[in-house]
Amino acid sequence: MVDNGRKCYNSAMNVTVDQxxxxxxxxxxxxxxxxxxxxxxxxxxxxxxxxxxxxxxxxEAAEENCPVEAISIEGDSGF
Incomplete structure (x- = not known):
């Protein structure tokens, strides 16, 4: 996991939570x-x-249900 202080993400699928x-x-x-x-x-x-x-x-369900749209997903989840 990479934490740059503002966004935390795992580079395998580029899932981010905007802190x-x-x-x-x-x-x-x-x-x-x-x-x-x-x-x-x-x-x-x-x-x-x-x-x-x-x-x-x-x-994707987590991204869709985030009330403040803090989650973004780029790339293919493989499903």
Missing amino acids: DTCIGCGACAEICPAVFFLDEAVGKSRVIDPDACEYANCC
Whole structure:
């Protein structure tokens, strides 16, 4: 995982959580816990491993359900 202070992402699929936009609601971690987790120390969600999606489109579902559109996905999830 790469953390540049403003965006956290895993370069395998280029899934990002914009740390300036994220409100730490945890919706993404609830929908796709293999990929996202809520870092309570900073109150923001982070990407663990986008390749660990347990079922098709969970990353995309997390992106679609983010209330502040802090998640972006580029590339192919392989599903």
